[in-house]
Amino acid sequence: MHPHLSREAIVLDVETTRYGRTYAGRRIKITHVEKDPSTGGAVGYVVRMEDGGGDELPFEPEEIHIVEAWD
Numbered sequence: 001m002h003p004h005l006s007r008e009a010i011v012l013d014v015e016t017t018r019y020g021r022t023y024a025g026r027r028i029k030i031t032h033v034e035k036d037p038s039t040g041g042a043v044g045y046v047v048r049m050e051d052g053g054g055d056e057l058p059f060e061p062e063e064i065h066i067v068e069a070w071d
Contacts, residue, residue, distance in 0.1 A: 009047065009064045016063055023049070023057070028064065031056060 013024040027050040034044035045064060048056050 007066050008050075009045075009066045011059065012063055012065055014063055016060075019057075027051060028059075030066070 007030050009028050009030060011023040011026045011028060013021065015021060028047040029050060030045050031048050032046035033042050034046075035041065036043050042061050045059050045061065046056055047059055047064065048054050
């Protein structure tokens with residue numbers, strides 16, 4: 001299992017091609033990690049929005065910030 005799976009994260013305030021800034025600052029939970037087969041490193045995430053219905057959406061690693069715990 002990938003160490004980021006089921007971790008909590010925040011969508012960064014960056015302009016994305018898919019979503020613009022629609023999800024900036026939203027809390028998310030990582031539900032699936034897309035890995036590079038040669039390195040095992042994360043190349044993409046599918047996340048569930050913590051607030052607002054639990055929609056699952058794909059994000060790039062540079063679009064989110066993984067956190068240890070909420071303050």
